[in-house]
Amino acid sequence: MADSILHIKNAGKSRGAMRVLEGVSLNAEPGQRIALLGHNGAGKSTLMKAVLGLTTLDDGRITVDGARPGSAHARTVTAYLPEAVAFHKSLTGREQLTLFARLAGSDMAQVAGYLDRVGIADAADRRIGTYSKGMRQRLGLAQVLLGRPKLALLDEPTSGLDPISRHELYAIIDEMAAHGTAVVIASHTLTEVEARTDRIAILRDGRLVADDTLDNLTLRAGLPTRLRVRAHGDAAARIADETGGTRVNGVSVDLLCTPDRKMAELRRLSAMGEAVADIEMHPPRLEDLYRHYSKGDSQ
Amino acid sequence: MIRRILAIARIEAIITRRNRWLLMATVIMVLFAVALTLAGSAPTGTLGVNMLTVSVASMTTLSVYLAPLLALMMAFDSIAGEAERGGLGLLLSYPVSRAEILLGKFLAHIAALAFAMVIGFGTAGALAALSGGADAASLAALLRLILTSILLGAAFLSLGYMLSALAGSATGAAGLSAGLWLVFVVLYDLGLLGAVVFDAGGWFTQKVFPWMMAANPADAFRLWNIAASDGVAMATGLAGAASALPIWVAPVSLLLWPVLGLLLARRFFGRLEP
Numbered sequence A: 001m002a003d004s005i006l007h008i009k010n011a012g013k014s015r016g017a018m019r020v021l022e023g024v025s026l027n028a029e030p031g032q033r034i035a036l037l038g039h040n041g042a043g044k045s046t047l048m049k050a051v052l053g054l055t056t057l058d059d060g061r062i063t064v065d066g067a068r069p070g071s072a073h074a075r076t077v078t079a080y081l082p083e084a085v086a087f088h089k090s091l092t093g094r095e096q097l098t099l100f101a102r103l104a105g106s107d108m109a110q111v112a113g114y115l116d117r118v119g120i121a122d123a124a125d126r127r128i129g130t131y132s133k134g135m136r137q138r139l140g141l142a143q144v145l146l147g148r149p150k151l152a153l154l155d156e157p158t159s160g161l162d163p164i165s166r167h168e169l170y171a172i173i174d175e176m177a178a179h180g181t182a183v184v185i186a187s188h189t190l191t192e193v194e195a196r197t198d199r200i201a202i203l204r205d206g207r208l209v210a211d212d213t214l215d216n217l218t219l220r221a222g223l224p225t226r227l228r229v230r231a232h233g234d235a236a237a238r239i240a241d242e243t244g245g246t247r248v249n250g251v252s253v254d255l256l257c258t259p260d261r262k263m264a265e266l267r268r269l270s271a272m273g274e275a276v277a278d279i280e281m282h283p284p285r286l287e288d289l290y291r292h293y294s295k296g297d298s299q
Numbered sequence B: 001m002i003r004r005i006l007a008i009a010r011i012e013a014i015i016t017r018r019n020r021w022l023l024m025a026t027v028i029m030v031l032f033a034v035a036l037t038l039a040g041s042a043p044t045g046t047l048g049v050n051m052l053t054v055s056v057a058s059m060t061t062l063s064v065y066l067a068p069l070l071a072l073m074m075a076f077d078s079i080a081g082e083a084e085r086g087g088l089g090l091l092l093s094y095p096v097s098r099a100e101i102l103l104g105k106f107l108a109h110i111a112a113l114a115f116a117m118v119i120g121f122g123t124a125g126a127l128a129a130l131s132g133g134a135d136a137a138s139l140a141a142l143l144r145l146i147l148t149s150i151l152l153g154a155a156f157l158s159l160g161y162m163l164s165a166l167a168g169s170a171t172g173a174a175g176l177s178a179g180l181w182l183v184f185v186v187l188y189d190l191g192l193l194g195a196v197v198f199d200a201g202g203w204f205t206q207k208v209f210p211w212m213m214a215a216n217p218a219d220a221f222r223l224w225n226i227a228a229s230d231g232v233a234m235a236t237g238l239a240g241a242a243s244a245l246p247i248w249v250a251p252v253s254l255l256l257w258p259v260l261g262l263l264l265a266r267r268f269f270g271r272l273e274p
């Protein structure tokens, strides 16, 4: 993995008696978008802080573009969007971004462009104290774009965003990835948009329980497809009886079947003729996968 | 390095101006300095010194209380508050060191304090000089008062940063700062006074007491101003302690404190996990 921007090997950390990270290994290559999923307290933020050098590990090793976390080089190539961005109220968006640009040593002329890119150009000279949560989040995103980082760590970037803003956020993430930035997005909520990542890593109680593409995770989980069969008239009881499914809201029956049994079930249902009015198919969704891997069903 | 320190200082200067800190500190300084100067104008004739001398003497006493207070009020929130708001982690994700952050804030805050001191003491001094006369010595005393007040402010700014890094929360830092002020500015002197009274002019009073006074930045400030100016010494009646020490002790103490404070602040800041 010589071309990895981020290289995490066996990361382990204790806080008091609690093990918040244990044997976490993860790599990020240029241009990859990685969703880091996990329930609250799973260790996502801690892992990000370790990558930033804000907190130290007890075990394992992290390199960022070959450098130690927190070193000048690592900080230069890394951008970070913290979980709760609270900028200073009395500064304007432009002043705040200008500070970051100065610290990053990037071109001052770009500041206005980035404010425009995230859609807060009109509010650039207003105090941050007057911004909405979404606007502050956008300002946070603008500072992520500064200086074309090689690695971007976004901690719960979608929290507090309306669906449209969320869409724009993912467009910006795609753009960064297209420019070769490796983007790690931590989240505890799932939306269909989060499937627009190249890889999904799932943390559970400080351990990495999954790290693969969505397709492979689906395959490996072997989760059943749900068939919802709507019955004609009072045929629901008979269908439930013959197929072994469970009845829902009086007229429908739910059947669970593994991917390889699906066609056989469909044939059996169509053989029942008039009794079946309609069939809806629900393949496992990201949410089911997430539940599968993060609740420990895999063991 | 200088570029990053200045970038931080610039932002802090904007914040100090916008949240009206600069205005407030300046108004407080002017009000107190002018009020003291006007109140102190009565005994001029009896002491046989000009009014600016008396004014500087009373402003010296004022500054002992006010300079540390203003400095601590500016400093206490600067690290703990930023950590609480989550801004510190973001700031430290940039290639800027903790020392640079500290120095940048220090630069902005000391500039604000200096501004308030110059305007406050300057106004009062000018008022005194115009109404009751001044001479070269009293003008020098005024200048010394302003410079040493800035140094005293610097000492307590740095100690304020130290507490801010130590406390972990802005509220905690505020409490610690109030405690520090009370100890250095009030209790320390009371303790020394008690010891001197108990000792009744013995070995402690002669040999130890002056050095212990010089070790406290607030007292070093007083000693420096007194030792350098006969007029001020006469007016404050602290000449005894001042004359027992070599002339360089108080200035060295007052110059070392900001450095020591900043080093301690950097140390505790380093332990703070954002």
Ligand SMILES: Nc1ncnc2c1ncn2[C@@H]1O[C@H](COP(=O)(O)OP(=O)(O)O)[C@@H](O)[C@H]1O
Pocket: A015, A020, A038, A039, A040, A041, A042, A043, A044, A045, A046, A047
């Ligand atoms: N500063 C801290 N001190 C003590 N425990 C902490 C601290 N930060 C996080 N933790 C604990 O570490 C665990 C992981 O937290 P975190 O990384 O914030 O999880 P996530 O971001 O996945 O919600 C949690 O149990 C949390 O309580």
Ligand SMILES: [Mg+2]
Pocket: A041, A044, A045, A046, A083, A155
């Ligand atoms: Mg978190």
